[in-house]
Amino acid sequence: MNSIPTATLLQALHWRYATKKFDPTRKIPALEWQALEEALVLSPSSVGLQPWKFIVVTDSAMKEKLRPAAWNQGQVTECSHFVVLAVRKNIGPDHVDRHIARMVEVREVPADSLAKFRQMVTGNLDKARAEERLDIWQSHQVYIALGQFMASAALLGIDTCPMEGFEPAKFDEILGLKGTDHASIVCCAAGYRAPDDKHAAMKKVRFKPDDVIVRI
Amino acid sequence: MNSIPTATLLQALHWRYATKKFDPTRKIPALEWQALEEALVLSPSSVGLQPWKFIVVTDSAMKEKLRPAAWNQGQVTECSHFVVLAVRKNIGPDHVDRHIARMVEVREVPADSLAKFRQMVTGNLDKARAEERLDIWQSHQVYIALGQFMASAALLGIDTCPMEGFEPAKFDEILGLKGTDHASIVCCAAGYRAPDDKHAAMKKVRFKPDDVIVRI
Numbered sequence: 001m002n003s004i005p006t007a008t009l010l011q012a013l014h015w016r017y018a019t020k021k022f023d024p025t026r027k028i029p030a031l032e033w034q035a036l037e038e039a040l041v042l043s044p045s046s047v048g049l050q051p052w053k054f055i056v057v058t059d060s061a062m063k064e065k066l067r068p069a070a071w072n073q074g075q076v077t078e079c080s081h082f083v084v085l086a087v088r089k090n091i092g093p094d095h096v097d098r099h100i101a102r103m104v105e106v107r108e109v110p111a112d113s114l115a116k117f118r119q120m121v122t123g124n125l126d127k128a129r130a131e132e133r134l135d136i137w138q139s140h141q142v143y144i145a146l147g148q149f150m151a152s153a154a155l156l157g158i159d160t161c162p163m164e165g166f167e168p169a170k171f172d173e174i175l176g177l178k179g180t181d182h183a184s185i186v187c188c189a190a191g192y193r194a195p196d197d198k199h200a201a202m203k204k205v206r207f208k209p210d211d212v213i214v215r216i
Numbered sequence: 217m218n219s220i221p222t223a224t225l226l227q228a229l230h231w232r233y234a235t236k237k238f239d240p241t242r243k244i245p246a247l248e249w250q251a252l253e254e255a256l257v258l259s260p261s262s263v264g265l266q267p268w269k270f271i272v273v274t275d276s277a278m279k280e281k282l283r284p285a286a287w288n289q290g291q292v293t294e295c296s297h298f299v300v301l302a303v304r305k306n307i308g309p310d311h312v313d314r315h316i317a318r319m320v321e322v323r324e325v326p327a328d329s330l331a332k333f334r335q336m337v338t339g340n341l342d343k344a345r346a347e348e349r350l351d352i353w354q355s356h357q358v359y360i361a362l363g364q365f366m367a368s369a370a371l372l373g374i375d376t377c378p379m380e381g382f383e384p385a386k387f388d389e390i391l392g393l394k395g396t397d398h399a400s401i402v403c404c405a406a407g408y409r410a411p412d413d414k415h416a417a418m419k420k421v422r423f424k425p426d427d428v429i430v431r432i
Contacts, residue, residue: 001231003373004220006251013258013368015217035222037429041422042229044366046380050423055430062432099421106421136352137380140359140402144378147363150260152229155371157219162360164262164353175432186356205315205322206257207266213253214271216278216391 009155016154017204019161019189021197022078028191032156033081036190039152040083043145047121049099051088051138052145053182055175056081062174069170070187075161080191084171085146086182087139090129096121139185146186153190163187225371232370233420235377235405237413238294244407248372249297252406255368256299259361263337265315267304267354268361269398271391272297278390285386286403291377296407300387301362302398303355306345312337355401362402369406379403 028036040054057063058081066084067076076082088095100118104111128134150160164186171177171184193200206212244252256270273279274297282300283292292298304311316334320327344350366376380402387393387400409416422428 001373002224002227004224004228004371006247006372008218008220009368009371010251010254010258011218012220013255013364016260018260031222035226037425038226039229039367041425041428042226042420043363044232044234044378046378048421050428053428053430055432057432059432098423102423103421106419140356143356143359144363144366147259147360147365148229148367149363150360151255151364151367152225155220155225156222157217162260162262203322204258205264205319207314207318209253209257212257212266212269214269216271216273216275 012154013151014204016150016160017199017202019159019191019193019197020075020199021194022075022080022159022189022191023194024078026080026192028080028158032158035156036081036149036153036158040145040149043148045141045144046137047124049091049095049121049138049141051091051095052142053086053088054145055084055086055177055184057084058082065174066166066171069174070163070166073163073165075163075189078191078194079161079189083149083188083190084175084184085142085186085188086177086184087135087142088181089135089183090181091125091134091138092129093122096125142185146188149188158190159193161189163189228370228373229367230420232366232376233415233418235375235407235409235413236291236415237410238291238296238375238377238405238407239410240294242296242408244296244374248374251372252297252365252369252374256361256365259364261357261360262353263340265307265311265337265354265357267307267311268358269302269304270361271300271302271393271400273300274298281390282382282387285390286379286382289379289381291379291405294407294410295377295405297405299365299404299406300391300400301358301402301404302393302400303351303358304397305351305399306397307341307350307354308345309338312341358401362404365404374406375409377405379405
């Protein structure tokens with residue numbers, strides 16, 4: 001592994017901020033965007049289930065439709081790529097089997113060898129369903145993908161704005177998710193900051209390390 | 217911003233995997249660990265509230281105490297740094313005021329100028345509390361930090377293993393969180409893979425991009 005210097009990592013993480021005003025004339029080049037899609041695809045998730053879909057909106061008309069359902073925030077239409085992160089609802093054996101089929105395909109192992117894994121995973125899902133925390137558990141995983149996506153974007157010099165301020169039910173209707181297995185839970189605009197976004201110049205506010213880190 | 221090449225990013229994200237067996241003799245150097253702590257501190261969160269604490273365990277005796285409450289998984293004791301990510305429970309005006317005090321300090325603005333922000337944030341928290349989704353919402357933010365942490369570690373050539381398989385109540389008791397405002401929700405072991413971790417050689421399994429990415 002060719003790792004990067006710590007200074008490069010920290011510079012990117014300090015540079016990033018929740019971009020409020022994007023430059024609508026700047027689009028993310030195809031190669032960079034492809035890498036960010038791959039960062040989403042590669043995100044870690046609990047037992048590898050990948051309980052998600054990522055809806056990437058670049059169509060202007062669709063962005064215009066979504067914007068009113070996102071408190072009319074300009075980032076929706078002015079960013080380059082608007083991503084809606086959706087969770088797989090009520091995840092169950094069919095999804096597990098799809099994952100196992102993919103394991104068989106990629107690792108070239110017999111499906112039989114994964115019987116114990118299948119039992120463990122479906123058992124865990126059943127338990128979470130019975131305890132009414134199944135969708136919450138899976139939605140946590142989507143936020144891992146969001147974290148990986150924003151960090152990756154920053155390292156590529158691409159701005160993002162995570163957005164929870166939208167009406168999920170309306171988004172689902174507009175995006176055709178209504179009645180499907182997936183529901184939108186969080187969004188992320190990506191692109192390039194406008195030169196006059198005053199938020200870019202504001203100092204980043206974080207608690208002091210000793211207020212959030214406990215060392216034992 | 218000095219961005220990194222897409223190939224460097226993707227190499228790191230492909231290289232990472234949920235490390236099942238760490239090399240107990242290898243410790244993360246201080247400079248690298250400091251950068252990873254900073255990555256945690258810098259994580260984005262909803263309206264910047266940082267509803268979290270990160271408990272970093274390097275003490276062998278404490279790791280030994282935690283391990284039985286984590287299904288006896290070896291990663292707990294064999295990793296270099298074991299991080300427990302805890303969420304701020306029932307977050308309210310006191311936390312918001314702490315954040316605002318920090319904004320005033322860092323940005324050198326009068327507290328009065330943040331009155332509207334305070335009202336908006338506490339209003340949102342109250343609404344979420346009334347709808348019984350306050351702790352869920354805040355726990356989502358912790359997973360953003362987890363995502364940023366794991367991606368950052370990979371870029372520095374440091375292995376991680378995210379872990380949800382543990383007993384939060386027991387962890388809280390052992391770590392002294394019981395009865396406090398914070399509760400452990402997810403963990404992440406960090407360090408270096410053992411040369412004989414057979415999981416390292418397994419091909420990464422992800423759905424095909426077209427199965428998880430929808431382009432509009």
